[in-house]
Amino acid sequence: MTDVTTPEQLAKAKRAANLAKRYRSERRFRAFGMAAVLTAMGILGFLMTSIVYSSIPAFTHHHLTLDVVVDESRVELMVDDNNQTSVDGNWLGLVRASLRAHFPEVTSRRDKRKLYGLLSIGAGDGLAQMVNDTPSLIGQTVQIDVPLSDDVDLLIKGLIDRTLPEQDRLISDLELSWLDKLTADGLVHRAFAWALFNNGDSREAEMAGLKGAFVGSLLTIFVTLLVSFPLGVLAAIYLQEMAPKNRLTALIEVNTNNLAAVPSIVFGLLGLAVFISFFQMPRSAPLVGGLVLALMTLPTIIIATRASLASVPPSIRQAAMALGASRIQVIMHHVLPLAMPGILTGTIIGLAQAAGETAPLLMIGMMAFIVDTPTDVTAKATVLPAQIYMWANNPERAFVARTSAGIVVLLSFLLTINALAIILRKRFEKRW
Amino acid sequence: MSLSFLVICLAGLGLYSFFFGRHRIRAISRQSELKQHSQDTYHGSFLLICTTLLPLFILIIWSSFSPLILNAMLRSKLDILAGPLSVGEMGVQLAQAKALYAGIINPAFVGDSVKQAAAYYGELVSMSNTARAVLVLSAAVAGIGYGARLLDVRFRARHRVESFAKWLMILASAIAVLTTIGIILSLIFESLRFFDKVSLSEFLFGLQWSPQIAIREDQAGGSGSFGAVPLFAGTLMITLVAMLVAVPVGLMSAIYLSEYASPRLRNIAKPTIEVLAGIPTVVYGFFAALVLAPLLRNGGNDIGLTVSSESALAAGLVMGIMIIPFISSLSDDVINAVPQNLRDGAAGLGATQSETIRQVVLPAALPGIVSAILLAISRAIGETMIVVMAAGVAANLTANPFESVTTVTVQIVMLLVGDQEFDSVKTLAAFALGLVLFFITLGLNVLALYVVNKYREQYD
Numbered sequence: 028m029t030d031v032t033t034p035e036q037l038a039k040a041k042r043a044a045n046l047a048k049r050y051r052s053e054r055r056f057r058a059f060g061m062a063a064v065l066t067a068m069g070i071l072g073f074l075m076t077s078i079v080y081s082s083i084p085a086f087t088h089h090h091l092t093l094d095v096v097v098d099e100s101r102v103e104l105m106v107d108d109n110n111q112t113s114v115d116g117n118w119l120g121l122v123r124a125s126l127r128a129h130f131p132e133v134t135s136r137r138d139k140r141k142l143y144g145l146l147s148i149g150a151g152d153g154l155a156q157m158v159n160d161t162p163s164l165i166g167q168t169v170q171i172d173v174p175l176s177d178d179v180d181l182l183i184k185g186l187i188d189r190t191l192p193e194q195d196r197l198i199s200d201l202e203l204s205w206l207d208k209l210t211a212d213g214l215v216h217r218a219f220a221w222a223l224f225n226n227g228d229s230r231e232a233e234m235a236g237l238k239g240a241f242v243g244s245l246l247t248i249f250v251t252l253l254v255s256f257p258l259g260v261l262a263a264i265y266l267q268e269m270a271p272k273n274r275l276t277a278l279i280e281v282n283t284n285n286l287a288a289v290p291s292i293v294f295g296l297l298g299l300a301v302f303i304s305f306f307q308m309p310r311s312a313p314l315v316g317g318l319v320l321a322l323m324t325l326p327t328i329i330i331a332t333r334a335s336l337a338s339v340p341p342s343i344r345q346a347a348m349a350l351g352a353s354r355i356q357v358i359m360h361h362v363l364p365l366a367m368p369g370i371l372t373g374t375i376i377g378l379a380q381a382a383g384e385t386a387p388l389l390m391i392g393m394m395a396f397i398v399d400t401p402t403d404v405t406a407k408a409t410v411l412p413a414q415i416y417m418w419a420n421n422p423e424r425a426f427v428a429r430t431s432a433g434i435v436v437l438l439s440f441l442l443t444i445n446a447l448a449i450i451l452r453k454r455f456e457k458r459w
Numbered sequence: 460m461s462l463s464f465l466v467i468c469l470a471g472l473g474l475y476s477f478f479f480g481r482h483r484i485r486a487i488s489r490q491s492e493l494k495q496h497s498q499d500t501y502h503g504s505f506l507l508i509c510t511t512l513l514p515l516f517i518l519i520i521w522s523s524f525s526p527l528i529l530n531a532m533l534r535s536k537l538d539i540l541a542g543p544l545s546v547g548e549m550g551v552q553l554a555q556a557k558a559l560y561a562g563i564i565n566p567a568f569v570g571d572s573v574k575q576a577a578a579y580y581g582e583l584v585s586m587s588n589t590a591r592a593v594l595v596l597s598a599a600v601a602g603i604g605y606g607a608r609l610l611d612v613r614f615r616a617r618h619r620v621e622s623f624a625k626w627l628m629i630l631a632s633a634i635a636v637l638t639t640i641g642i643i644l645s646l647i648f649e650s651l652r653f654f655d656k657v658s659l660s661e662f663l664f665g666l667q668w669s670p671q672i673a674i675r676e677d678q679a680g681g682s683g684s685f686g687a688v689p690l691f692a693g694t695l696m697i698t699l700v701a702m703l704v705a706v707p708v709g710l711m712s713a714i715y716l717s718e719y720a721s722p723r724l725r726n727i728a729k730p731t732i733e734v735l736a737g738i739p740t741v742v743y744g745f746f747a748a749l750v751l752a753p754l755l756r757n758g759g760n761d762i763g764l765t766v767s768s769e770s771a772l773a774a775g776l777v778m779g780i781m782i783i784p785f786i787s788s789l790s791d792d793v794i795n796a797v798p799q800n801l802r803d804g805a806a807g808l809g810a811t812q813s814e815t816i817r818q819v820v821l822p823a824a825l826p827g828i829v830s831a832i833l834l835a836i837s838r839a840i841g842e843t844m845i846v847v848m849a850a851g852v853a854a855n856l857t858a859n860p861f862e863s864v865t866t867v868t869v870q871i872v873m874l875l876v877g878d879q880e881f882d883s884v885k886t887l888a889a890f891a892l893g894l895v896l897f898f899i900t901l902g903l904n905v906l907a908l909y910v911v912n913k914y915r916e917q918y919d
Contacts, residue, residue, distance in 0.1 A: 056813035060715025063708045067732045077750050258631045265628035283635045288904045290841025296893040300645035307526040322638050355621040383739025386843035412741040419745050434742050
């Protein structure tokens with residue numbers, strides 16, 4: 028009678044089994060939670076790594092060192108009314124001629140065109156700049172680095188597989204042999220791709236840069252700040268400090284919160300219908316873009332400002348009032364300065380959001396192909412995210428790296444803005 | 460006089476009036492025996508307001524409406540110069556005349572009537588600018604004169620300035636309401652014109668979406684069709700995929716971080732996850748279109764599935780990633796708001812931590828979590844860049860997430876990007892879609908608010 032189990036023992040065993048099950052389920056639940064956190068962080072890591080990794084090729088470009096004869100017969104020195112000299116000439120032709128000097132055996136038209144195809148379309152720009160800076164170079168031989176075309180650059184970087192059969196490759200065997208000769212002569216070298224930061228947009232990947240879009244972004248954000256900051260702060264002061272509690276202010280409050288959740292593309296439609304179609308403001312202008320983004324950012328600023336105002340303790344207000352300050356004096360002289368760090372932090376975060384926004388700007392035409400850097404808020408312009416969008420749509424291979432590089436620049440820009448907000452908060456925030 | 464110069468002049472006058480007012484009240488006060496009512500600064504500010512308020516108003520109104528009037532005048536001039544023109548020709552000539560005036564196009568490329576019109580337009584613009592400058596500056600000077608006469612020791616400058624400030628604040632708060640009204644009116648107005656041409660029932664229940672309308676009447680493939688059901692279905696599918704990613708990951712990480720994680724892990728993981736919310740959507744779009752979509756397509760090929768390179772899956776997955784921080788931070792807040800004594804009570808009855816969470820904390824936090832999910836859905840429906848870059852353009856009515864679908868926002872962008880007549884059915888269709896989008900997201904937000912207010916437990 029040793030293996031007789033009493034009801035008590037049975038219940039105990041059942042409880043133990045049950046407990047083990049419950050503990051297992053506890054561990055499982057915990058593991059799920061941990062997995063979710065790791066998934067979210069891992070995705071962020073993967074996203075960042077893949078973008079940074081694919082951007083690396085765009086930060087350098089291969090150049091060819093050439094001795095170019097600045098032939099007097101092919102350039103023209105001009106002096107305008109203000110005694111400013113400028114030199115005009117077929118710069119690309121000069122550069123190409125000097126490349127051909129390395130390959131005297133290339134004579135047929137087709138081969139020549141292929142040979143010239145090794146160079147970027149913008150290969151003459153550097154020479155033009157150089158000779159314009161020092162016109163005395165005319166007639167002399169100058170040594171200059173000219174950019175190679177994007178496909179050649181990709182090939183040297185190993186992003187185009189040179190072992191592929193010729194018909195599957197963008198670069199033919201003949202071009203490859205020329206390139207090998209130039210490389211063997213030590214004329215090809217890698218340099219930092221300044222074009223990415225100094226140039227405007229271009230159809231050629233190696234010449235395309237972010238300068239125009241960056242300036243466009245700055246102008247747009249400037250307009251946004253100018254409009255949304257004063258309006259947002261004034262509105263928030265009224266709603267938080269002065270407004271009577273009635274139906275109307277309740278309506279404004281609900282409305283502000285709802286506006287914060289309206290999809291950004293709807294603001295683009297508003298901008299198109301009101302600013303462009305009705306008020307006939309110019310398309311693609313930072314002015315209109317800035318106004319649209321300002322309306323979008325307004326709720327963010329109002330909400331942040333109200334929170335910041337609410338965190339100033341009432342004792343400050345009471346003390347100021349006891350000394351005879353008027354309501355507006357209390358707010359302007361005491362509450363607002365104390366709330367300012369929080370207000371600025373909220374504003375900066377709102378502006379960072381606006382700086383990364385694309386959809387509403389597509390509606391008002393801020394994704395046109397614009398080479399020049401915009402100079403004022405009514406000029407045609409594009410912004411960084413829109414530039415990234417346009418590059419992402421470009422089927423050429425070299426634009427993939429270009430796009431990633433644009434994203435890296437945009438993210439660094441946003442990171443800087445946000446870091447500013449964090450510093451501001453850490454430095455000036457008061458805990459009551 | 461150009462706009463920027465005029466603004467600088469006005470600012471200069473304003474600055475002058477401020478110092479002038481301060482100076483003047485001091486002079487008056489010295490000769491008076493009465494006690495001064497307001498501080499000097501208020502007198503200066505009062506004069507500043509007198510000087511700039513009316514001119515600024517004139518400036519804004521004039522600059523906003525003069526392009527409209529000038530445009531109408533140019534139009535009638537062109538009618539006289541070039542005879543009756545069709546709508547298309549008129550548009551072209553208007554644009555040419557303006558471009559010629561701005562010096563963008565070469566005069567050799569345009570006709571005589573356009574040249575004359577451009578010259579006429581130039582005269583109009585300079586006349587308008589001169590009139591504006593005269594009006595604005597004389598209003599400013601008159602303002603100084605009017606204000607300066609009011610300044611006196613017993614003049615209640617502070618009251619005037621403060622009530623002005625109050626009205627300014629009221630006006631600023633009204634802007635938010637005006638924006639909403641502007642959105643609703645412009646969407647409804649354009650949509651009504653759309654529904655003149657396409658019936659509401661065809662739009663809402665039609666199964667065929669092909670907005671490519673012929674430019675000329677006689678061109679092949681005449682009229683487009685505007686049945687939006689495929690767009691709604693596509694939006695719904697991508698949103699569903701996004702939620703399948705975002706809700707489990709977001710919710711579980713919120714639970715883990717608020718209930719299990721050590722403060723150190725929490726301090727690292729919470730900001731890291733929130734970085735996902737700060738990444739611009741165009742970056743997610745790039746990631747979806749150029750990193751994830753090829754991965755999915757190749758992976759699908761390997762296991763024998765045909766995955767379109769613009770599959771709903773890629774767009775939905777990435778949108779889900781974007782929404783994770785949204786759900787996790789909102790849920791984190793509501794989970795933290797559940798009072799600790801509920802947890803202690805459950806622990807006292809012998810519940811394990813996960814049982815406490817599942818049977819006590821989550822039910823208590825449920826209204827907040829549901830509202831977070833509703834807000835996330837609204838965010839997903841309105842999201843544009845990811846789907847524009849990663850989802851398709853063709854309107855397929857399909858339930859297969861490996862195929863390409865299109866969404867409401869994609870179609871709005873496709874219909875509006877590029878130059879076209881503002882009155883075409885295509886453009887108007889975008890506004891009708893925008894109206895639907897606006898009301899759906901608004902409805903979800905209101906619902907989210909309602910859920911929280913109705914079902915929230917008060918634990919104080």
